[in-house]
Amino acid sequence: MTDSTPRWTLPLLAAGQAQKEMTHNEALTLLDLVVQPCIESVGLNAPPADPQAGQAWIVGDTPQADWRDHAGHLAGWTEGGWRFLAPRPGLSAWSRADQCRCEWDGTAWRTGRVVGREFLIEGKKVIGAQRPAIAFPVGGQVTDNEARNALESVIEVLRGHGLIASG
Structure with missing residues (x-):
């Protein structure tokens, strides 16, 4: 039997252990840090001078x-000092400083990035996977330069947003 959990290394109680409340309280303190975390900022390298109990940060490089x-x-920061948890892929936290989520992807913290397969509003898909490139209009018997310029502008905007591939 191990003395900690495999994912978050939370301390486990041992049979016949004295002062079980200390191990239990340490596990609760770490859970308080990792369950639905809200951090002050991402990438700080030096601990703040006057942290308050319950505040958290993502440590810099x-x-x-x-x-x-x-x-x-x-x-x-806890009443007992600093507690640290190594991130696991998929861990996300709300950053007060950035006003968005940051997520550990297994190698680095990514701030403000939203990853998904589709975007739904009221159950209706409004954005999906990137589509193939659309060619600019050329040729034709009658050329409407204003319409052609408008279409080129729309295509450029869609490319700029990543909704269609560049041609």
Whole structure:
């Protein structure tokens, strides 16, 4: 039997263990940090001078002081000091500073990126997978330059938004 959980390394109680409440409370403290996390900011390298219990940050790439050796970790301040959790793929947190979600993709934190297969509003698909390139209009017996310029502008906007591939 191991002494911690496999995903979040939460401490487990051992049979006959003295002071079980300490192990249990530590596990609850770590759960409080990782369940629906809300962080102050992403990428801070030095711990803040006056953190409040319950506040959390995502540690930057070159951590200093108490955060040394915890790059990319979720760092939470508790009454007992700093607690750290190494992220797992799919962990996301709300960033107060950025006003959006950030997600650990297995190698780095991605802020403000939304990944999906389709976008629905009131049950109706409004954005889906990128479509093949659309060629600009050419030729024809009658040329309407204003209409052609308008179509080219629409195609460029759709390409710029990534909705259709570049031709």
